[in-house]
Amino acid sequence: MKRFLLFTICCISISVSAQDLTGIWRGGFRSTAKNRLMEMLGQDDRYKFEVQIDQQDKRFSGVTYSYLTTVFYGKATCEGTVNPTTHKVLLEEIKIVEQRMSGGGGICIMTLFLQYSKVGEEEFLEGTYSSMKTSDSTDCGKGTVFLRKVPTSDFYKEPFLVEKEKEAEKNPPPPVAKKIDSAAIVKKTTPATKPPATVKKPVTGTAKTTPPVKKPVTTPPANNTAKNNAAVKKPTLTPPPPTTKVPEPNLATKPLVDSAKKVEKPIVTAPPAPVPKILLTRENELVKTITTSAKELNIRIYDNGAVDNDTISVYLDKKLVLSKKRLTEKAITLTVKLDDDENYHELVMVAENLGEIPPNTSLMIVDAGKQQYEVRITSTEQKNAVIVFKYKPGP
Template sequence: MKTFLLSLFSVFSLSGFSQDVTGIWRGYFNQVEYVRDEEGNKIAIPRERYKFEVQLDQQNNRMKGVTYSYLSTVFYGKAVASGTFNAKTKKIILDELKIVEVKMSGFSDACIMQCFLQYSRSGDEEFLEGTYTSMNVKDSTNCGRGTVFLRRVVTSDFYKEPFLVNKEKEATPPPANTPPKTDLAKKPASPVKPPVVAKPKNPATPVVKKPSTVAKAPASKKQLNSKDS
C-alpha cells in the first residue's frame, strides 16, 4: 500500500511540473549549407551568423512572443511569433508569423523562420538549442536553414515587450502598509512648570493700645477751703 501511494504521488508530481520559458532569450543562429563529401557523408558548412533574440510569454503549453534577427540594433528584422511547448519532452516549436519591423539594406530579403528547440539547464544557466528552416516572405522560396543557440537573459538589446513588463508587475507583491515609526528622540519635551512658591501671609496689623485714663479722686473740703482763701 505504501509503495502504491508513493508511486501515485510521484506521478502527480511529475504531471504537475511545468517548465516556464517566459522571458528573454538571446544568442544567435547560424545559416549553414549541407553538402556531401567524397564518401557521401552530409557536412554542414557555416555561411552566415546573425544575432537572435526571442521574448516569450508562455500560457500553459502555448506561447506567443516576438523575435529579433539582427547584425546590430540598427540593422534588424522584428517578427511576431507563436509556438507550443511539450512539458514532457521539453521541446519547443516556434513559428514566426509575420515581420512587423525591418531595418536593412535594399539588397536583403526578409525571411521568416520556424525553430525546433530543446530546453536544457546547466546549474543556473538555461538554454534553448536546435535547428531552423526559413522562407522568403516575398515569394515563399527557401531562405536556408541552420542551427540556433539561445540563453536566458534578463535584459534586452532592444526593449522589453509590454507583456513581460506586465507580468513582472503582477509578480511583484505590493508593499505592506505599516504604520510609521514614532521617533522618540524627536518628540518635543513636555514644558516644565515652575515650582509653586507659597506667598507669605500678610503680617498682622499691630494693635496700638490707647493709654488708659486715670480717674482723679475728688478734692476734699479742706483742699477746697484752702483754695478759696
C-alpha cells in the same frame, strides 16, 4: 477518486510550470555553410537572435529580433508550443512587424525546432531552423540556433514581460529559507555543549607519577662503560683483513658499475611540466571528446550569442597558447596537430572574466579534415571547460 484526479492534475501543472520559457532569450543563428572558402576567411553567415516569450501552459507567444546590430534588424511576431515531457519547443515566426535592413534582399521568416536544457542556474534553447521567403514561399536557407535566457534585452522589454514582473513584485513567493535557518541554528548549538573539561585532570595526574618511578631504577653505570669499551675494541681488529682482499678482484668491476649509473642519470633528471595554478585551483569539466583521423585540426572560437566582452585564455597540454583574448564575432584561430606519436591533446578554456552577461560563453568550431564539430562552451571563475582531441588512424 475525485481527490486522486485533482492530485494528478496538480502534478501535471507543476511539471509544466517548472519549464517556464517566459522571459528573454538571446543568442544567434548560423546558416549552414555552403562555401568552404567563406568559412576559412571567417565570413560565414552568423546573426544575432533575440526572443521574448510569454508562456501560458503548453503554448506561448512573443516577438523575435534578427539582427547584426540594433540599427539594422527585423522584428516578427511568433507563437509556439512546449512539450513538458520531452522538453522540445516549436517556435514559428508569424509576421514581420518591423524592418530596418541595409541593402536589398527578400524578407524571410523562420521555423525553429529547439531543445530545452538547464545546466545549474543557466537555461538554454538549442536546435535547428528552416526559413522561407514571405513573397513567394521559396527556400531561404536553414541552419543551427543557440539561445540562452538573459535578464535584459538588446532592444526594449515587451509590455507583457513588464506586466508579469509587476505582478511578481506584488505577489512574491512565500519565504522558504526560514526553515533552513532554524535547522542550521540547531546544528550550531550541538557541538558547543559536547566538549567536557573533566577529561584533562586524570591525564595530568598519571603523567606526574611515572617519572619518579623510572629514575631510581636506572642504576647500572658500570655495565654501560664495559659495553662501550667492547665496542671500541671491535673496529680496530676488523679493518686489516678486508682491505687486502677487496681491491684486487674489484678493479675490473668498478668501471662496469660506473657506466651503468651514467646511463640511468639522464632518464631520472627529466623534470615534469609544471601545471599552471589556474588549472589546479579551478574545477576542470570535460565538455567533449573528439576522435579523428585528421592530422591537423583548425579551431575557430567566437563569442556565443551577444558580444558582451567575454575574455578567455586557452591552454593546450598545460601550456598557454592564447592569453586574455576578447571574444567577438570574428574568429580567434588555433591549429592543433595530431599523429601517431602525439595522439592525445587536452585543450582547456579558462574564463578571464564573465563579461557583461554571466557566464562566459563561447562557440568553438573544429575543422578536422572533411568533418566539422561545433562545441558550445560555458566557463566560470570556478570551472574551466576541457576539450580532448584523440588521434585514431583511418583504415
